[in-house]
Amino acid sequence: MHPDNKYILYLLNNDHLGIQTIYDRYARKVVRLIMKNSGSDDDAYDILQEALVDIYHMARDRNFVLTTNFESFLLLVCKRKWLNQLKKNKVSGVTNAEEHVFDSIDDSDRVYEEHLMQVEKENVVMELLETLGDRCKEIIKTCMTTKNQEQIADKMGISYAYLRKKKSECMSKLGEIVKSHRIFN
Amino acid sequence: MKTREELIQDYLDQQLTAEDQIQFDELYQHDAHFQQEVASQQSLYAVLEKRLNSKEEDLRASLQTARASLAQERGKVVSFKKWLIPIAVAACLLIIGRLVFDSSTYYELPAMQSEIVRGQEDPEALSYENAVKAFNDDDYDQSATILKALITEHPDVLQYQYYYGLSLLGKKEFGSATDLLIPLAEGESVFRDDALYYLAIAYIELKQAPKAIECIQRISPDTHGYSKAQKLLKRLK
Numbered sequence: 001m002h003p004d005n006k007y008i009l010y011l012l013n014n015d016h017l018g019i020q021t022i023y024d025r026y027a028r029k030v031v032r033l034i035m036k037n038s039g040s041d042d043d044a045y046d047i048l049q050e051a052l053v054d055i056y057h058m059a060r061d062r063n064f065v066l067t068t069n070f071e072s073f074l075l076l077v078c079k080r081k082w083l084n085q086l087k088k089n090k091v092s093g094v095t096n097a098e099e100h101v102f103d104s105i106d107d108s109d110r111v112y113e114e115h116l117m118q119v120e121k122e123n124v125v126m127e128l129l130e131t132l133g134d135r136c137k138e139i140i141k142t143c144m145t146t147k148n149q150e151q152i153a154d155k156m157g158i159s160y161a162y163l164r165k166k167k168s169e170c171m172s173k174l175g176e177i178v179k180s181h182r183i184f185n
Numbered sequence: 186m187k188t189r190e191e192l193i194q195d196y197l198d199q200q201l202t203a204e205d206q207i208q209f210d211e212l213y214q215h216d217a218h219f220q221q222e223v224a225s226q227q228s229l230y231a232v233l234e235k236r237l238n239s240k241e242e243d244l245r246a247s248l249q250t251a252r253a254s255l256a257q258e259r260g261k262v263v264s265f266k267k268w269l270i271p272i273a274v275a276a277c278l279l280i281i282g283r284l285v286f287d288s289s290t291y292y293e294l295p296a297m298q299s300e301i302v303r304g305q306e307d308p309e310a311l312s313y314e315n316a317v318k319a320f321n322d323d324d325y326d327q328s329a330t331i332l333k334a335l336i337t338e339h340p341d342v343l344q345y346q347y348y349y350g351l352s353l354l355g356k357k358e359f360g361s362a363t364d365l366l367i368p369l370a371e372g373e374s375v376f377r378d379d380a381l382y383y384l385a386i387a388y389i390e391l392k393q394a395p396k397a398i399e400c401i402q403r404i405s406p407d408t409h410g411y412s413k414a415q416k417l418l419k420r421l422k
Contacts (some may be wrong), residue, residue, distance in 0.1 A: 014244050016251075045256070049248045056244050057236070077411040125232045145239040147196070164200070168190040175229050179288075 004070035011056040021051065024070060030078050036083060047085070051077040057122065058115045067111050080116060119182055128177050136170035143167050193223055292386050292417070294351050295379075297321055297328070309335065313345075320348060325355030345370060348374045351383060359387040363403045372399065377406045382414050394421055 010018025027048055034044035054077055058064050066073060131136060142152050143163075153163040177185055187195070192209045195201045202207055212219045283306035297320040312340055329352035335345045349363030366387065369380035378384055381400045388397035400416045 010246065014240065014247050015248050016262060019247045020251045020254060023255045027255055028254075045252055049245070049252060052248055053241060056241070057239065060235070060239065122232050122236060125229065126236055129233070140233065141237055143198075144233050149200075164194065167192060168188065168194040171194055171226060171229065172190040175225055178229060179225065 001068045002069070004068075005066050007070040007074075008055065008059045008066055011052060012036055012059055019052075022074075026074055027123075029071065029075065033075060034082055039082060043082070043085075046075075046157075047078050047081050051081050054081070054119045054123070058112075058119050061118075063113065070100065073112065076112065079114070080120075084120075099114075105180070115164060122183055124183050125174075127176055128181065130175060131177065132170060132174060136173065138164065139167050140170050140174065189219060189222065196223070199224060202258070259336040284346055294320075297348055297351075301373070309339070316348065320352060320355070321346050323355065325352045328352040329356060331336075343372070343374050343376055347380060352386060354383055362387045365393070370403075378410065382410060382417075385414075385417065389421070397421055 007022055009019070010022060028049075029043070030048045030092075031041060031044040034071070035041065051074060055074070059066075071131055090113075129140065132140070143149060143159070146152050149163060150160045153160040156163065158166070187205060187208070189212065190206060192201070192212070196209055213223065220250055244335040250414070293380065297317045298315045299314060312335055316328045316331040316335070319325075319331065328414060332345050332349035332352055336349060339345060347369055348364055350362050353359075353362035353365060363384060366380045369376045370384045371377075372380075381404050385397040385400035388400065398418060398421050399401070401414045401421070404414045
């Protein structure tokens with residue numbers, strides 16, 4: 001196990017002091033990375049936060065293994081997230097200097113590719129879930145987090161049969177939206 | 186009869202009745218498209234179940250706290266015009282240092298803190314960064330010149346005064362250094378304890394040990410450099 005796995009555990013265990021250590025140690029590096037690539041200070045902190053959430057989700061997969069130092073991995077995730085953000089915003093202008101920085105962590109990119117792709121797909125699913133109507137979102141979220149669906153129906157003031165029917169419609173709708181997203185094609 | 190979508194959801198939720206199970210199996214065996222739908226919904230279901238049952242929100246709360254805490258510190262560093270260098274950073278000045286004089290000497294000057302997060306286009310920031318470079322390269326003549334100019338333009342910035350005082354210490358202009366450090370040592374800014382320490386150094390060099398002792402005794406016990414200051418005090422007594 002890589003010694004830097006402790007940072008992964010800080011995230012998995014929601015260890016407040018450990019998380020503060022991550023920020024103290026790596027935030028400035030992320031800020032430098034993002035600011036050299038058309039980003040602002042705030043962009044950098046947003047990217048850092050989302051990258052750490054991504055790492056948390058990747059690390060929850062039992063097959064995930066940290067094979068590099070944490071800094072390289074974190075910068076890799078931040079880089080990918082920021083490039084995706086730039087694409088979304090249609091912002092160009094990556095500097096040569098920054099490409100050099102990005103190149104230096106490309107080796108680790110391949111090692112983590114599968115996990116990175118998976119987490120990106122999951123993020124898209126969660127984003128698309130938020131585009132559904134309130135009722136659908138409520139039904140899906142509640143049904144996924146509560147075992148007793150009859151109880152859910154009671155609480156929502158609908159019949160169990162209607163809940164099942166509505167859930168299947170909502171899931172089907174979400175499935176269609178997800179399938180049509182470019183990341184799944 | 187249930188729809189295909191309902192059958193799939195019931196299957197995934199393990200809610201199929203015996204009758205539904207037969208219908209499901211029939212479709213699954215003979216309808217490739219249905220199989221694809223099941224696989225697709227299975228994947229979707231797995232992602233949703235995983236994500237919605239994670240403790241992401243708890244983690245986000247911790248991340249926000251850490252971010253706010255760091256931003257508070259960083260904000261204080263950036264807004265040094267408001268005398269808001271964080272105590273932790275200021276305290277580190279006593280710890281992070283390089284020998285300035287002979288190896289036989291008992292004190293060091295700290296590393297001057299860069300303000301790299303500030304806008305590079307700002308002439309004031311550029312001057313400051315030049316001073317940082319000069320100071321950390323032990324070129325105290327240069328850092329003193331730059332900082333003196335900055336103080337002329339921005340007399341209210343205590344950070345400039347503090348490092349100008351230290352630059353004068355580096356130049357071994359101890360009397361002038363005390364002129365800069367006394368107001369900081371007598372103030373309430375975050376530079377107070379560090380200024381007291383280096384003021385004591387200046388007094389030692391000026392052979393004014395009682396004043397040096399008085400300065401060290403005024404350093405707050407909760408500052409990071411307190412133990413170092415106490416060691417210096419022991420040597421003086």
